[in-house]
Amino acid sequence: MLNFECDYLEGAHPRILEKLMETNMEKTSGYGQDPYTESAAQKILAACECPAGEVRFLVGGTQANATVINSILHTSEGVIAADTGHISTHEAGAIEAGGHKVLTIPQVDGKLTAAGITAYMQAFLADASHTHMPQPGMVYVSHPTEYGTLYSKAELEAIHDVCHEYDLPLFLDGARLGYGLAAVDTDVTLPVIAKNCDVFYIGGTKVGAMFGEAVVVTKANHIKHFFTTIKQNGALLAKGRMLGIQFDVLFTNNLYMDISAHAIRLAEKLKANLREKGYQFFFESPTNQQFVILENSAMQALSEKAKFSVWEPFDDTHTVVRFATSWATEEQDLDDLLALL
Amino acid sequence: MLNFECDYLEGAHPRILEKLMETNMEKTSGYGQDPYTESAAQKILAACECPAGEVRFLVGGTQANATVINSILHTSEGVIAADTGHISTHEAGAIEAGGHKVLTIPQVDGKLTAAGITAYMQAFLADASHTHMPQPGMVYVSHPTEYGTLYSKAELEAIHDVCHEYDLPLFLDGARLGYGLAAVDTDVTLPVIAKNCDVFYIGGTKVGAMFGEAVVVTKANHIKHFFTTIKQNGALLAKGRMLGIQFDVLFTNNLYMDISAHAIRLAEKLKANLREKGYQFFFESPTNQQFVILENSAMQALSEKAKFSVWEPFDDTHTVVRFATSWATEEQDLDDLLALL
Amino acid sequence: MLNFECDYLEGAHPRILEKLMETNMEKTSGYGQDPYTESAAQKILAACECPAGEVRFLVGGTQANATVINSILHTSEGVIAADTGHISTHEAGAIEAGGHKVLTIPQVDGKLTAAGITAYMQAFLADASHTHMPQPGMVYVSHPTEYGTLYSKAELEAIHDVCHEYDLPLFLDGARLGYGLAAVDTDVTLPVIAKNCDVFYIGGTKVGAMFGEAVVVTKANHIKHFFTTIKQNGALLAKGRMLGIQFDVLFTNNLYMDISAHAIRLAEKLKANLREKGYQFFFESPTNQQFVILENSAMQALSEKAKFSVWEPFDDTHTVVRFATSWATEEQDLDDLLALL
């Protein structure tokens, strides 16, 4: 059975496993106080052209989102996010469990806009009752978004400017960041992100790692007691080097970018092929998630030979489905899928 | 440099890495919906003689403690624990961050006692103001304790009885459970634990796994929305099979018990050897952590050749230090250490 | 200056003050363990035809909402509410501060509908990812709503049935309940509410009391450790009889209904008068809040002689304003206001 259901189906990139094997019986201190973690952090800061930053390695995305948001917000504050943002929908109320409201704004192609944030803040401040409301305390964006779309550099800069104006730290969830960086025609690079965000993370789980997200705080020690807050959120891995080793490998010899580019090449191939065949796409996605509208009986037939995600009904006779490529997708599998469509 | 600092210095047992390698490019569903996780759960329930139970695999100990406690307690309730319990001391306030007070009772050899819990509950209920206090809602014990000590079967049963009398679910933190089960002369087995506790976990991080704790709820579905609560606590691993595979290996061919027994054999050797040499032990520990009183200048000299944990000052000229053996300790290293002492 | 800004401008109904004076130097136990509180509770349960219920007196609305919701929900659960519900908007994130997401549904005339809740629950359960989302754990309605509108008995029963079907406790926020009960043509009475809700409160702050909300749990002891949860939420008044006395007076000789009817009579007079003059109403409100569309320069002129709430812009040249009558509104003031319009 072909499987394009998501981008976390396999284990880890083979080089990571090799390195884990190779270093397995070394003895190092725990909790990220080891040379692999240090090395990975330095490589990431170099890639981000952000020497004054700080890197912390967490295990997963929901954990990273909750930990960062909890560590930044005052009790009275909430986080602005698109209503389709991952923290708004599929994180089981993790942000609220930390005491903070997710302040949702309607999305445009899965994205926040500078204008949308400005309008939200102006309406908030104009509301005579705004001291009776959760105070906007930071902004959350995902890049790529949940719709596979990307911010342009100009869009990100504009959001940065608005955030600066209203004193809102900007946090970028990069669970699929590699696929965003490797997209064709994007002008958003790691240094661009580091320059415009206060904190962001570089996703490993969906981009070659067994698990792990590298949280970059662009000014070291900007977040109070960050280490302790990580521990408090159950996000401090005892054998921290497992994370360090994985990211050290991913940021050696351009591996993270190379494997991301592979996924993008296959996604573009799928896109071109299906477009040629007359398929319609639900979102214009330049990344590894492709949202295609299938006729229901065709979808049913396909489901016997390939796995994919059912996104949502399109109309009475059609459904939106998602195909995801990844660092691990084999081109032959894609060709087989395309042959079925 | 020799290193007996803790029991999470190395990676994972080689058989685990082999299995991760072997299965690496398989495609499976995420979040624990895979055959390895299912297999591991079944093996664990069999080992616990607890067929009606439910197993969930979490990444780490603080995370497991906070998730289980949050999922069981009502907002008005706190958790009874020894004042030396891990949740009382070194988890960065994770339990309080979830809204619950840790209700501490003085420990005896690192342990709670049935009499101590009874006395606490009687005093609580006798206090005319007890409705103004956090309500005791469950009991937390660690086995082995933070002092390396163990409950006997009779002690555990007595605690179970008190808990039952006061309607307090009993939760056992088994971060180092293997080393407890493998101790010489213990009568506490997995089935004994499963019979006496409502929920407990079998530690992987410190006993052969790269990471991971297997939470056993002894009656399936006893904890409301447990899966969602795990997700909410950032404790749901996307590539859940990484946990399933590790525990599947650990619970195949008695591996978990065998590697634990190795650590115990070395700990007993250390104990016998040092006792013979006249060293004093700070705690009577039957498990892999040994707490030895060293004269300060001897400690200083030793520290140039071996790593260990400094526990606490004993008197002006002596210090308590901890040596930990583990599944990974090589006998030659131990012999070298003993030669230095 | 006339003042129709809200319904909590004055102190308390004179009979309440008299009773406070009369009883002032009596010595009674604290925390609601006094005969006045007991008497008030009995009168309320009688008025609700709910002898098996339990009444607790809290100080204010946000406090009552947060305390009730915290006491009912499991950590994994959120509360369903209209997107215009008070808890969704103007309570400063109090529900999220307790760890729970407000799960908003679009309102119809400020109300939830049985169909809307059903559609929400069906979509939720149909979503393959619903275990990754906050679990719907209860339903919150306000009656009167924030738009001054009312549920009919049939609407409330239909919501009760849906709640029952999906095992969702139903909570009714009656901060302005008197004005709803006294509305012309309503068929919703206290017994109807008690029959259809699991918990609700009878607002005092806006209906004749100095402060206070009477929370009715329709089955006593249904909420675990409710007294302790009230204390934990900072909602337990030391001199609890201050609340008991107020509600005892309000529920003696029909005072609560009489003073509510006064406010409704004046609101109806305002409505009839302005309608006759050709004014348009933004909502069809049968209660004490009337939302009128004013031309902007007329509004400006009026604001020099009378206070009212500016609700929201209607169009470029008109604004929606709110006039509130209350138990304390003098008819002459209303006549003076109407003369200005």
Place this chain on the structure above:
Amino acid sequence: MLNFECDYLEGAHPRILEKLMETNMEKTSGYGQDPYTESAAQKILAACECPAGEVRFLVGGTQANATVINSILHTSEGVIAADTGHISTHEAGAIEAGGHKVLTIPQVDGKLTAAGITAYMQAFLADASHTHMPQPGMVYVSHPTEYGTLYSKAELEAIHDVCHEYDLPLFLDGARLGYGLAAVDTDVTLPVIAKNCDVFYIGGTKVGAMFGEAVVVTKANHIKHFFTTIKQNGALLAKGRMLGIQFDVLFTNNLYMDISAHAIRLAEKLKANLREKGYQFFFESPTNQQFVILENSAMQALSEKAKFSVWEPFDDTHTVVRFATSWATEEQDLDDLLALL
């Protein structure tokens, strides 16, 4: 039946009720935006010689404690308190419900000491694992303490200095502050408190008010979004002037001090009388709470004619009981009590 059970048995000082009567039908804005609240705040800042401060009026003590602590601490932080502090014992876990651990230190006469805090902080910082522990983020003291004892000016200054050294805001719970200020021989005045604390509150509930605590932040706007945090904690009274009026009366013509002095005079009379008769006191209390050791059968006999609090057993045949005087205690009642003893 005589009643010396506590200091919140009666309603409010008559002058307060008179003022509430007199102003009852005035119309003012809600939420503390009224002239009475403004006037009370100014009088309190003047009494504290703290013109740059900010005053907020909350309803009760647990609420004030939780709101202040939540508003100051970072998620990673806990609050240092005596193990007998009110927040450590009888507030139903309100501080933990806000996510923060109460970090208890052994008390000396119910008090923290500068040396105790220093020792705690030194041990904390010396602990190699201190980043795995809740971070000390502020210090809580009560004055008078739960044992009726008082800090001296020198003790308070020493604590202030330690707090300053470790960057810990100092918060003083003055639920019974009047009785502390009016004590014989105390050198702690409101200006002394304002000079040494970052935030404190002046208790009304137990000192003449119907309810209410005046929170003084000694530097205005020092606490981020304090108004919103008050609202979030359910601590914002809609008819805020009820609090303003009460404190305006209490801080007019020295009323707060005068009525406190009355309670102290009677407490001193009780103390002198009982001492003369050979009774032993459990604590040396210079304030309105007196802790006396009674022989059990005498206690039993007394309990038929007078109410008091049973504190704790002293030995097999004696019990510690508490008699509280207050602003409302009548001297004849005290004489009657003394005649019985």
